[in-house]
Amino acid sequence: MSDTLAASISGLHVRLGGRPILKGVDLAVGRGELYGLLGRNGAGKTTAMRCLLGFLPFQQGKVEMFGVSATRLSRLPQAYGIGLDPPGMDDSLTLRQNLEVACIRGGLSRQNHTDSQGRVHRGVDDVLDLVGLSHRQHNRGDRLSHGQGRRAAVARALLGAPELLVLDEPLSGLDPEGVERLLDLFRTLCQDLGVTVILSSHHLREVEHVCDRVGIIEDGETLLEGEVASLLAASGDRLRIEAGQADRVREILSSATGVVGPPEQRHGGFEVRVQESFDPVATLQKLVDAGAEVSAFERERASLIDVFHQALEQAS
Amino acid sequence: MSAFLRAVRGEFYLLTHRRSVFWLHFGVMLLATLFVAFARIKLGILHGAGGPGPEQTGAWNFWPQFGSGARAGLFLAEIGIVAHLAGGLPREIASGAIRDPLSRRLSRLHFLGARLLVALVLPLTLLAAATLASAASASTFFEAGDIMEDGQVILSIEDDEVAHYLYLSLWHAVGPLMALGVMAVAFGAMFRRGAVALGAGLTLMLAPTLLHETLGDRAPWLFTDLLPALGADSFLERTSRFAAGFNDAFTYDWEESVVGPGWYSPWPAVLLFALMGLFLFRRKAL
Numbered sequence: 001m002s003d004t005l006a007a008s009i010s011g012l013h014v015r016l017g018g019r020p021i022l023k024g025v026d027l028a029v030g031r032g033e034l035y036g037l038l039g040r041n042g043a044g045k046t047t048a049m050r051c052l053l054g055f056l057p058f059q060q061g062k063v064e065m066f067g068v069s070a071t072r073l074s075r076l077p078q079a080y081g082i083g084l085d086p087p088g089m090d091d092s093l094t095l096r097q098n099l100e101v102a103c104i105r106g107g108l109s110r111q112n113h114t115d116s117q118g119r120v121h122r123g124v125d126d127v128l129d130l131v132g133l134s135h136r137q138h139n140r141g142d143r144l145s146h147g148q149g150r151r152a153a154v155a156r157a158l159l160g161a162p163e164l165l166v167l168d169e170p171l172s173g174l175d176p177e178g179v180e181r182l183l184d185l186f187r188t189l190c191q192d193l194g195v196t197v198i199l200s201s202h203h204l205r206e207v208e209h210v211c212d213r214v215g216i217i218e219d220g221e222t223l224l225e226g227e228v229a230s231l232l233a234a235s236g237d238r239l240r241i242e243a244g245q246a247d248r249v250r251e252i253l254s255s256a257t258g259v260v261g262p263p264e265q266r267h268g269g270f271e272v273r274v275q276e277s278f279d280p281v282a283t284l285q286k287l288v289d290a291g292a293e294v295s296a297f298e299r300e301r302a303s304l305i306d307v308f309h310q311a312l313e314q315a316s
Numbered sequence: 317m318s319a320f321l322r323a324v325r326g327e328f329y330l331l332t333h334r335r336s337v338f339w340l341h342f343g344v345m346l347l348a349t350l351f352v353a354f355a356r357i358k359l360g361i362l363h364g365a366g367g368p369g370p371e372q373t374g375a376w377n378f379w380p381q382f383g384s385g386a387r388a389g390l391f392l393a394e395i396g397i398v399a400h401l402a403g404g405l406p407r408e409i410a411s412g413a414i415r416d417p418l419s420r421r422l423s424r425l426h427f428l429g430a431r432l433l434v435a436l437v438l439p440l441t442l443l444a445a446a447t448l449a450s451a452a453s454a455s456t457f458f459e460a461g462d463i464m465e466d467g468q469v470i471l472s473i474e475d476d477e478v479a480h481y482l483y484l485s486l487w488h489a490v491g492p493l494m495a496l497g498v499m500a501v502a503f504g505a506m507f508r509r510g511a512v513a514l515g516a517g518l519t520l521m522l523a524p525t526l527l528h529e530t531l532g533d534r535a536p537w538l539f540t541d542l543l544p545a546l547g548a549d550s551f552l553e554r555t556s557r558f559a560a561g562f563n564d565a566f567t568y569d570w571e572e573s574v575v576g577p578g579w580y581s582p583w584p585a586v587l588l589f590a591l592m593g594l595f596l597f598r599r600k601a602l
Binding site: 053054055056057073074075076079080081082084085086087088089090091092093097100101102104105106107156 | 317319322323325326329330333334335336408411412413414415416417418419420421422423426599
């Protein structure tokens with residue numbers, strides 16, 4: 001199994017200063033996947049990433065990258081790139097110098113080249129171009145904006161030919177164009193080059209569109225993990241109805257096939273989750289026959305935001 | 317290329333590209349130069365007011381000014397070493413700047429070992445900067461003959477080994493300065509805040525001066541006692557005074573009890589602080 005996994009965390013427990021931070025995190029990221037790590041602020045995403053990268057000692061659990069324990073990553077044959085929060089740019093150096101010193105430390109060429117196995121190794125100019133920071137290459141670290149700092153960290157992670165990228169909030173502070181650019185880049189890296197990308201984010205709409213799988217962490221525990229498409233399908237669609245005769249509407253919805261849970265009154269109407277087996281035409285007909293004076297009947301596809309909120313609600 | 321060599325190359329890249337390192341060297345050279353230049357101006361003013369002129373006072377000579385100028389530059393160098401190495405590392409850790417090198421198949425031991433190596437080199441480049449600037453400045457403003465007072469030779473450069481002792485005192489500074497650099501890295505690795513690391517470094521630097529009476533004969537076994545600028549038993553300070561004509565500036569007893577141990581005492585400190593830096597690193601801060 002570990003041959004197919006780029007990263008795996010099981011039963012991870014971390015205590016810092018006597019306080020439990022992680023209380024059972026389990027994640028499995030397959031090779032070539034674009035994996036979204038989701039959770040509220042303080043849920044434990046960054047701590048889990050720091051453990052995965054071998055930066056933080058943990059009390060219990062198993063953490064591996066490409067089958068190698070996180071405590072021995074300096075022996076890992078595969079290259080990986082990181083972009084954690086804060087981005088970790090050396091403010092006394094220019095952006096270009098930051099990338100050059102990363103190349104030196106990694107034993108990487110500063111120029112683009114292709115190795116004997118045909119893999120393209122990206123040099124300094126290439127990664128600056130990929131994240132759109134070529135025009136800022138001579139700015140010192142402290143002269144970069146928050147968003148530019150994030151992009152700079154991604155650029156540094158992309159140097160060489162990493163097989164795995166671990167990125168903490170790479171989209172935070174970026175303008176819409178920057179978000180789109182990075183997500184396109186991540187998608188291309190995964191699809192065309194087989195690079196595995198693990199990213200934590202609060203941009204759930206964007207994560208939904210690009211990630212293959214997601215894991216949701218809450219209060220130091222994994223609440224949910226799975227393929228985005230499956231989670232959305234399991235979550236069900238949202239049905240919104242505006243109609244008179246509230247009692248009759250509630251009764252019809254509660255008895256309809258494919259409705260999950262009781263209808264909730266919101267914004268002057270009803271909202272209810274429905275599954276694939278739900279028959280909207282039949283339900284609407286029943287409501288009309290009952291004289292419910294339907295003024296709105298909308299079925300919306302479930303989003304990752306819905307999945308996220310449902311997971312949190314179930315946990316609480 | 318081995319992991320340690322990559323780490324070392326990275327550290328030397330930082331050493332040669334960081335502006336703070338450039339400005340520290342520039343400051344040390346400027347201070348050494350200005351100190352000698354002001355000494356020349358002061359002597360000129362005194363001479364103009366009827367005081368002693370060239371060949372009438374020992375201070376009007378290249379050799380004592382060379383020693384004093386180098387020592388002036390080293391005041392800034394010693395504080396700069398601690399500020400740069402001890403104060404800088406906690407800031408790098410807090411900003412996450414050392415996470416990237418640790419993700420490039422370098423272990424913490426590789427990284428810190430390379431940083432400790434730079435901590436041995438930086439004091440040497442600063443010592444060279446102070447020495448060269450002082451030599452250039454002193455040779456511009458003063459003649460390098462025998463030390464004279466009231467027209468009489470009181471110290472012969474050849475016979476009294478003035479130059480030999482000045483050069484020897486500069487060599488003697490190498491060990492304490494290197495130990496200072498390693499101590500600064502160790503404190504930077506151990507303390508969360510740069511200000512605390514800097515404070516600890518400065519405290520240890522000034523301890524022999526503040527506790528000189530208490531330490532007594534044991535003071536030279538604490539390497540900071542022998543620092544060329546801030547050390548209470550600076551060999552360079554004594555040789556500079558000796559070169560200025562104070563031929564009682566150091567005695568055979570002092571040379572034997574202070575200079576002698578000083579050749580060896582910094583090296584156990586280098587080893588101790590290197591081990592502290594390597595093994596007391598605050599891993600949780602990463």
